[in-house]
Amino acid sequence: MPDLLLELFSEEIPAQIQRKAANDLKKGLTNQLIKNHLNYDTAQEYWTPRRLTINIHGLSSQAQNIYTERKGPSINAGKTAIDGFIRSAQLKSISEAKIVTDKKGDYYVIQVIKHGRRAQNILAEILPEIIYTFPWEKSMRWEKYSNKIGSLRWIRPLRSILCLFISSAGSEIIDFQVGSIRSSNLTYGHRFMSTTEPIRVQNFSDYIKKLQQNRVILDHNKRKKIILSEAHKLCSFHNIKLLEDNDLTDEIADLVEWPTVLIGTFEEKFLEIPKEIIRLTIRKNQKCFVTYQTDQKSSLSNHFILVANIQAKDAGKTIIAGNAKVIQARLSDALYFWKIDQRLLPPSEHLSSSAKNFNLNLQKPLDQRMARLDSLQVMFHTQLGTQGERVSRIAALGITIAPLIQANKKVVHRAAILAKADLQTEIVREFPQLQGFIGGKYAILQGETMNVALSIEEHYKPQGLTDNIPQEPSGIALSLADKIDMLTGFWLINEKPTGSRDPYALRRAALGVIRLILTLKKNIPLMPLFRKATNLLTPHMKRAADHNQSSTCTIQYSSDILQDLLAFFHERLKKHLQGEGISHDLINAILEPQKDNIFQIASQVQVLNTYLKTENGKQILTIAKRIMNILKLDNVAMKKQSIKDIIDPLQLLEQEEIALYQSLLKIEAKSHHLRQEGNLLEILSALSSLIKPVNCFFEKVLINHANIQIRSNRLAILKRTYQITTNIVDFSKIKG
Missing domain, CATH: 1.10.730.10 (Isoleucyl-tRNA Synthetase; Domain 1)
Known part of the structure; x- marks a missing residue:
């Protein structure tokens, strides 16, 4: 059976959307094939920065015939009606029709055959439509046709279309035009390491072979494998280990068509910065991998791995030097931020009031940052008050939760007071994803106990299904308080998730609470904590409402709201338990609207499942x-x-x-x-x-x-x- 090869060649497509675009192209094409009664065996998508490719194997050469029945007149109808039916149906005589009986009587029926069209003709019709209606989230127009209504839009300028129908008789171009581009059997190689001359293609194996000869590796997984293999070889040669990063490897594989792995170094003085900061700096700014010492994984080395899209004549020395220069500059900034955050702020009278309210020691850098966070009235949400007010709520709620899980109240309170202080550090401004982690590091440096520091570091956890649970009981209490305050607050102001919209990640927060409670294996009723959080929120919300009289501040106080929040937790718990293989009907058999003991519900579902x-x-x-x-x-x-x-x-x-x-x-x-x-x-x-x-x-x-x-x-x-x-x-x- 024939094959179909389609390549859409363009300027560089952003790495983060290439996989989805290739999947969308395959889905759009295969749906149209089925819709037009064309069968196929397999469909495989490929992508590089400059091309989206689909290879359809075992495609029907012709669409299936469609058989339908056409109902004619009654056998008792007049001659005029029957003659008219014979003419319209192009019959020689009425004897060619068969007689069918139903409750209305006997009537004539003929079978109408709609013969399937050639696959080439169908493809020439459906492919332009697929390209014109491609579901890019953002797209652009270009060249002289861009000002016309219905002109072609693509993520980046589309340069050529290769489309071949490949059979035992040879390959045939599926002829169609999109904008100013006519389909052909031509493609192009690497932007820098290939000639600008077009490459003529006969079939898929010929296509793969000629692309590779022109320094293009079509398969994403193959590029990824080359990157990891070559990186490990370089590390082994330098007696270091690669710190693998699957997401980064995926991204780099979609930035290059011909991966060339190189190794560079930065000054060892930067190794005094926490490894997480070094890794983020190098990863975020230069898309490079960090490495660590062979003898101890906790210590990074001053080598980094980079991947270029070209084999340079100087063995990559210029590329390495350029990347090293940028990394040195970025690490210099990070080192500066790391050191300046450990210094005391200039004396300020504005900090005294906040220091008194939170019992802070202004001779400690992190305490100072917390005082500044409060004194600057940094807003958490216009209807829920400032960050300082939120910290006071979390501290009070954390003290309520602490006895329920045998956590130390004093540790919970101290950790809660300092938990958000790192929002005022330079490192967190540069790397927001290090919130909590940096607070824990600075807490140790200013002499806080390890329990307090670890609680600060872990209080955002867990942030997803695979994220770790806090190990410190005080950290768990703080994490529960943080999440419950946020969930209750947003429910009270009616900012609940709707459909796919969840700007405050409330679904993730609820799942975090569920995972924490199930890990603790403790009976912790939620409704008393919701009511406590509501009581703590009420004064702040009233002040916010008074301050924003002209705005649409809607404050709702009702047990129905908290019951709705509990129902939201029930839905999250259902999803969690279903993910563990529990049938939804067993969960529904146990769940009751008023049940607020997450651990008890989950335990009972497991007992019922076994019973x-x-x-x-x-x-x-x-x-x-x-x-x-x-x-x-x-x-x-x-x-x-x-x-x-x-x-x-x-x-x-x-x-x-x-x-x-x-x-x-x-x-x-x-x-x-x-x-x-x-x-x-x-x-x-x-x-x-x-x-x-x-x-x-x-x-x-x-x-x-x-x-x-x-x-x-x-x-x-x-x-x-x-x-x-x-x-x-x-x-x-x-x-x-």
Whole structure:
């Protein structure tokens, strides 16, 4: 079967969008192929900085024929109608039509065949549309056609289009035009290491071979492999190790078409800067890798790895020198920031009031920065107050949380006071992603305890599914306080996430709270913490509202808002548990709107998941479903009259219904106490004792008794049985 080769050659496409663009091109093309009844075996996308390529293997040479039926007149219709049908259907006689019968009678039907068109013709129609409607988030127009309506837009100027239909008979150009560009069998090599002459291509293997001869490696993964392999070789030669960075490797592989790996050095004096700052400086500004000493991974070396897009005549010496010059300059700035942040600020009367409010020592640099953060009235949010006000809330909330997780109150309070101080440091202004980490480093340098420093460093964690959890209990308390204050505040001012919009990363914050609580394995009710956070926020929000009378400051105080916040946590918990392989129906069976103990909910879901895999669990689920169906049917039969709630012991005639009633009384007495403790395992074990009496009841007792009072009483027993089970677990929500 034929193949299709498509290449869109342009000026350099930004590295961060190349993969998505190639995927979008493949998706757009394959969707159109299917829509036009063209089958294919495989479709593979490729990309480099200057080209997007799709290789379709095993493409149909012709679209499938489409068979439809055309309904004609009734067999009893007049001659005029039948003759008209014969002419329009291009039949020789009506005998060529078949007769079909339906409820309206007998009528003529013919089969209409729409023959599939050649793949080449279809491709020539769909490809211009795909290119014109390509879903770039941002695009541009260029050259003389740019001022025309409907002119071609592309991320960067499109220079040529290669499009070949390759069969056993040879390759054929799919002829079409987009703007001023006509498709061809030509491509181009490396911008610097190849001639500017076009390269004629016959098929995909020929395309790969000729690109490589002209210093272009088409496959992203191959470029990535070359980068890592050559980098490790260079490091091994210099007796150092590469600090791998998968995201950086991906980005560099999309910046080059012919990766050339080089090694450079910077002055050793810069190694006194924390390695995280060095790594960020080199990574952010020059897209280079850092290295570390072979004997100890914690110590960086003064070598860096860079990747060029050219094989220079001087073996890359000029490229290395240029990169080293920039890195030296950037590290000089970083070293300056690192040292100046450790110095005391000039004396200022404005800091005294803040120092008094937060009990700060103005002879310590980090304390000074916290005083300045507060005195400058740096705003957190116009409706939620300043950063200083937020720090005071986090400290108070942290002290509330500390006893719940056996954290030291004094450590939590001191760490909370200094947690946001690094926002006033030069390093964090240059590298915002080092918030917390730098605060912890400066805390150690000014003599804070390791517990305080570690709590400051870790209080933003976790920031995602894969991020580490704080190790220090005081750090966990501080992290919980920080996140709960933020979530409660934004809920109170109705700045909740909507759809894909979540500018304050509140989903991530809620997941962070959930992961912290589940890691602690402690019962921490959320609603009391939400109410505490609300009480702390109220004065700040009122002051903000008074200060912003002309703005649209909307303050809401309602338990419904906090209940809505709890529901948001429930949804995040569902996502988290589903990610661990728990079915959503089991989670729904345990969740209740008022439940705010995250650890207890998760534990109960795990217990239920295990229980339902046992024989007792399967039988209890079957019993609950059966009772539910009986009660539903009976309600329908009685025209939705309610079944009575009270069981009359005097109307229990059969030994089996008496036994079931007594079992219900025992379980009710036992489960109430266990339910208050949240001990689902014991409750389910007790519930298993109902299996035998319920099965005996179904086997021996006639529910639909002729006496309406006896029948109603037996239905009441079933209703009570169902209520007991659903009060523990809502089995109606479980599939099976």
